Amino acid sequence: MSPATAVVLCALAWTVFLGAHLALNGRWWPWLAVSLLPPPLFAAAPLALLLAAAASGSVPGAVLAAGCLLAGWRQSGVNSRAVRRSSPERAGIRVVSWNTQHWNQGREPDRFYAFLHSLPADIYLLQEYLNGFEGGEVWDIDDEERLRREFPGHHLSVDNNSVTLSRFPPAGPPVPVGACSLRVDVRTPDGILSTYNVHIPVQLTVMNPLSRAFFQDMRRRHGARRREYDALVADLLANPHPFLVSGDFNTSAAIGDIRRMPRAAHDAIGANRSLFPASWHARWRLRLWRIDWVFTSAGVRAEQYTFRDPGGLSDHLAQDVTITTTAIEEMNR
Template sequence: MVFLCALLWAVFLALHLVLNGRWWAWLAVSLLPPVALAAVPLALLVAASVTGAWGAAALAACSLLVAWPQNGVNLRALRPRSAPAGLRLVSWNTQHWNQGGDPGRFYGFLRGLDADVYVLQEYLNGFEGGEVWDIDDEERLRAAFPGHHLAVDNNAVTLSRFPLAGPPVPVGACSLRADLRVGAGTLSTYNVHIPVQLTVMNPLRPAFFRDMRRRAAARDAEYAALVADLRGNPHPVLVTGDFNTSAAIGDIRRLPRSLRDAIGACRSFLPASWHARSRLRLWRIDWAFTGGGARVGSYRFRDAEGLSDHLVQELTVTTPCSESEI
């Protein structure tokens, strides 16, 4: 029985590795908690050791090793490291920008984060019947953050103590690039929001699959636009936001290999950013990457105090020309 379970898991894993990120329908399967890719083979290893099923143990060990990059476990958290100073940045999906909440509490929370740069997603209201409403809160933003420079587009907000090096650049339909003058150079910040994979509805209806296929196409377009812009950008970059993509979803592999995942600077062994209002958080779908000489000094997820279903990403960043200026 243990061998059969290990074999079935190995077959599932093989399909996952082949189809994940390549076939739109597998998006629904890849929503499993990434830690399951470690927990299941570990449980099979324990069962195999108890029963002496060494063939099952070999299958389970291979499954664990092959899927390790997708299980979300951060072994680098065990390494001692210093946290050098740098530009203080927060990235956060605000969940519809305080829709129906207390604006004073919302803006007080943002100010309390005390960041040099704010990269904020879901500058919008709505979703009643699937409808999204654009909003205009710029007057309150400028009043709450005097001295900050503001970039708004594609339902994204980037607030910076550093001046903009040019007009903000929409990337795809859902993301925003803002080039900041930091020190003697430029840091390009990418405010990313990849569309969610599916709508919660009856999975037995044809409309469910039509919607998922449409959303998969939209995700493909957003990733393609982001990658194209990154490849043409000569500046140091920080790419961060809500990717709606866990470690178990192959879409994250589309990003250029030159980017470095900030998770190496995180002290959490099993980092997760969603669902912030739940005690059991199993998915990290908010990411931060650096490239072009930009580096992350520290990185952590901070509680959103009930204001959003996403935790806040907090990090410090340095660029080749910024160390003496920050």
């Protein structure tokens, strides 16, 4: 077999795989395991095939590889907007969103709150307001007294194991969304802004991948994730206010569930200056990829967007985003 033929066969194999991935990802529950592939693979594999096609002189291989690169680019997690010239910093509303990984369980509370104070935000969206074991039992906690003491200038909302702290007064009672997320509407100088504090359940439990229990658990988790996404999307579509959605989606760019977000929700990653932004794993020297997201609607613009190292307090980096809002009429999407 000639090198050119080998390149064509490899490119064809990747084309078939990518087609199946785009068709089944987020739709068929067994593909959830496949979708955990590293997002950079969807750029690295076709780029490698392009180089091999160039070296072997395989035009069909190059065409297939180029097509795969374009078709799978959004799966790669590469932030191509990072190469744009950065805009001047503008004052706005600072929002910090962070999966605390079981709050301050097993850690010093003073360090936990010191980290939050090191990021002085107008709005905090904090997930996993609970204690427990990874993949096992969890239980509710009550840290409201200390929260009120630490943040006397913020309004506190707690529900669905989520904490929202806002310097702006609430425009109504907090609204649980699904079983894991929390909506809080706040009155900003430009009007009401809906904040969504999101936590989508993780895809898999670490166990023997050849066991029946593994597949039963994956199917159950696929259903739970779909219900959470459906509840979030339904609330967003019915919401007349401009919004900011942020939290731990447990979803990389290669996982099709993120396509469920409505068109009115715009990924804020363009305000980030990293070519390959990563929010997990915060305790590892090599950060893997982004599973924490920020979305904004019309009337809300992300000006700066950065990931902050929590210093070992969680496996998630904190999302630090500054937004500006425009006084606009109530929107019916």
